[in-house]
Amino acid sequence: MSTLIPPGMTRRLVVAALAGSAADLAGLGLIASAAWMITRAAEQPPLAALSVAIVGVRAFATSRGVFRYSERLAGHDVALRAQAATRERLYEALIPSGPLSHRGADLLSRMVDDTDAVQDLLVRCLLPAVAALVTGAAAVVIALFLLPAAAFALLAGLVVAGVLLPLGTAAASRRWSARLAPARADLAARVADLVHGSADLAAYGAKGEALAAGMAADDQLAALERRQARVSATAMLTGVLAQGLTVVAIVWICELSGTGPVATAVLALMSLVAFEPVLPLAGAGERLTGVLAALRRLADLRTVPPAVTEPAKPAQVPDGPLTIAVTGLVVRHGTRPPALDGVSFTLAPGHRVAVVGPSGAGKSTLLSALMRTVDYESGNITINGVEARDLASDDVRRLMTGLTQDPYVFQASFKDNLRLAGPEASDADLANAVRSAHLDQWADRTGWDTPLGEDGRTLSGGQLQRLALARALLFDPPVLLLDEPAEALDERTADSLMTDLLDATHGRTTLLITHRLRGLEAVDEILVLEDGHITQRGTHEALVSTNGYYRTLWQAEAMLHS
CATH class of the missing domain: 1.20.1560.10 (ABC transporter type 1, transmembrane domain)
Incomplete structure (x- = not known):
């Protein structure tokens, strides 16, 4: 009682x-x-x-x-x-x-x-x-x-x-x-x-x-x-x-x-x-x-067990430009084989890293581990040398977050759905985020106070993804994480969204999860993830010239668009 x-x-x-x-x-x-x-x-x-x-x-x-x-x-x-x-x-x-x-x-x-x-x-x-x-x-x-x-x-x-x-x-x-x-x-x-x-x-x-x-x-x-x-x-x-x-x-x-x-x-x-x-x-x-x-x-x-274990005494949140270092990361769901097995890479300040790979390779699991929504079995994720597990999970998500694979739209106005990422944001801040996501013309035509309906059913797939991107840009975390932003879109809409996204993230520390290769010439490094392992890494030009999954997928996309 x-x-x-x-x-x-x-x-x-x-x-x-x-x-x-x-x-x-x-x-x-x-x-x-x-x-x-x-x-x-x-x-x-x-x-x-x-x-x-x-x-x-x-x-x-x-x-x-x-x-x-x-x-x-x-x-x-x-x-x-x-x-x-x-x-x-x-x-x-x-x-x-x-x-x-x-x-x-x-x-x-x-x-x-x-x-x-x-x-x-x-x-x-x-x-x-x-x-x-x-x-x-x-x-x-x-x-x-x-x-x-x-x-x-x-x-x-x-x-x-x-x-x-x-x-x-x-x-x-x-x-x-x-x-x-x-x-x-x-x-x-x-x-x-x-x-x-x-x-x-x-x-x-x-x-x-x-x-x-x-x-x-x-x-x-x-x-x-x-x-x-x-x-x-x-x-x-x-x-x-x-x-x-x-x-x-x-x-x-x-x-x-x-x-x-x-x-x-x-x-x-x-x-x-x-x-x-x-x-x-x-x-x-x-x-x-x-x-x-x-x-x-x-x-x-x-009594449902938490997805991650919170530290008894959270460490202080690191300041300054953030360097994310992932070393030997192993993530396992239940008793199944590891979804990630020995993944290592570094995300430097201002750099953009893309992670590509087939479905089920562990791409979304990697983002979940970085955002501390799932725990990792072994390995390390450090933020300026501070182990992520020593930080409160909310603090980690304030440093690293962004666009999830299935963004949710609440039954509220377009403006209120945007304010989810910035409750105190001014109208100018909202307008800048929408403009960066190339959704400003639609917002001006439809109206900022227009109800979006349950689950965003009044939005097209491209508009939904652009709304989610505007949220991520409005939140403006030090490290922006983007999970399959062009998923389930038609080719034209997906290409347009990826072009706008890469333009909007220029100069931002960004980790992009995608299965599309068009436009990745602009990123600093590409990681190829297969069966939980990084099998290739390098720039777009280097990977295209090397036999492997990336080159095969690039050739398939080239044939599709020819």
């Missing part, structure tokens, strides 16, 4: 619990004093005999609203802060984590629905339980002074409604509640597949099968929710029966003991009201089972 409550919020949670208890106690006092006043007035006493009760009714009625408002204000403040803190911790756990086996919709379900469980735990389980305990105890104590036998009857009814019934609903829901959250996540994932893959499903005639799978997931979720509804309805019915039978028993005990009408009315109505904060506990017991299952799902995400 202590890990869910944000620092400094414990006192406010206590205030919420006390305010909620005070509101229910005021309601109890309101009914008791009103019952006494009405029955006593029927005996036509002097008006002065009712003055205290009149004041009490007014005081309890007013204070109940004040206390309830205070409880809602403080309780929801703590709950919402706890929910936000839980999401923040989840973000912090997911960002440095390795590859996840969870589907995107499942992660979204955990991020949205399961984090709501923190709010439910505090607002719908903890605070109502405290208020019910305080109010029920106060009612029993008052009844004990008025008629001990009635107090025992009231205690028995409260135990049934506030203890046995919640335990029963929790036990009944435990059998299926652990499947409810995964069922929601599975339905969300299948709906996402239907929405995002509708064109492909229709093209290949798989729409019916996918729709049937989605309907099956919906039927499974509906069946679980029907069970939940039956448990809730049964719990509500049982609680109301316990309340009614307790009041009848108290009235019967009062009749047998010869209690006067005033005490009988006070005991009966007070007992009736004492159940108000207790009856919701049955639903809280049922909800608690689902909350605990959701919290376990969140804990499962937070």
Whole structure:
């Protein structure tokens, strides 16, 4: 529990619990004093005999609203802060984590629905339980002074409604509640597949099968929710029966003991009201089972091992022009053969190095190792002599970062997507980055505030890559890393983008991952990476004149463009 409550919020949670208890106690006092006043007035006493009760009714009625408002204000403040803190911790756990086996919709379900469980735990389980305990105890104590036998009857009814019934609903829901959250996540994932893959499903005639799978997931979720509804309805019915039978028993005990009408009315109505904060506990017991299952799902995400190991005491970030030295680098994914095996090269300040090679050669893995998004098994990556593993990974990415292979476009305006790389950048800075990426004419024609749509579906492939390049240039890291910037583009667009990119990176320390050779005459060195090894290195002219992968690929490209 202590890990869910944000620092400094414990006192406010206590205030919420006390305010909620005070509101229910005021309601109890309101009914008791009103019952006494009405029955006593029927005996036509002097008006002065009712003055205290009149004041009490007014005081309890007013204070109940004040206390309830205070409880809602403080309780929801703590709950919402706890929910936000839980999401923040989840973000912090997911960002440095390795590859996840969870589907995107499942992660979204955990991020949205399961984090709501923190709010439910505090607002719908903890605070109502405290208020019910305080109010029920106060009612029993008052009844004990008025008629001990009635107090025992009231205690028995409260135990049934506030203890046995919640335990029963929790036990009944435990059998299926652990499947409810995964069922929601599975339905969300299948709906996402239907929405995002509708064109492909229709093209290949798989729409019916996918729709049937989605309907099956919906039927499974509906069946679980029907069970939940039956448990809730049964719990509500049982609680109301316990309340009614307790009041009848108290009235019967009062009749047998010869209690006067005033005490009988006070005991009966007070007992009736004492159940108000207790009856919701049955639903809280049922909800608690689902909350605990959701919290376990969140804990499962937070235990995902990080992709890289952070140093206990990060070294100081090196200054000045940066020299990146890679020596004997070995990177392995799981138990598979090394993706990189003994890679060594140096990236000097102001130099541009291109890495080419066939698919699966380890090019993107090399960039991931440099950006500290994957750990390396052995070897070294040094930045001005400082080992990259001795630096915080965020510090490394501030020094070396850039364009990833699959840039993501958020459902926001073109300007806001640019500001991802420079939140404090001025409009002039944005314009310069867009101009360097040769996207300025499109931006002026379309509009800087134009929403780009989900996943950038309103952009062509070339525009998407140029937007990503503009981001990288706007961020302006000391070492610019570019991963397959012309991937999946047509020849004309790819050639144009590569020409603009090489022009924009002139004089910048740049590492370019590419499978295209056109324009590489402009870089200082080319590394040929095959099966995790550097098999060739040199300038474009030297590699073209030497037998090997580079010359073969150059000849193939020349034939393609002839």
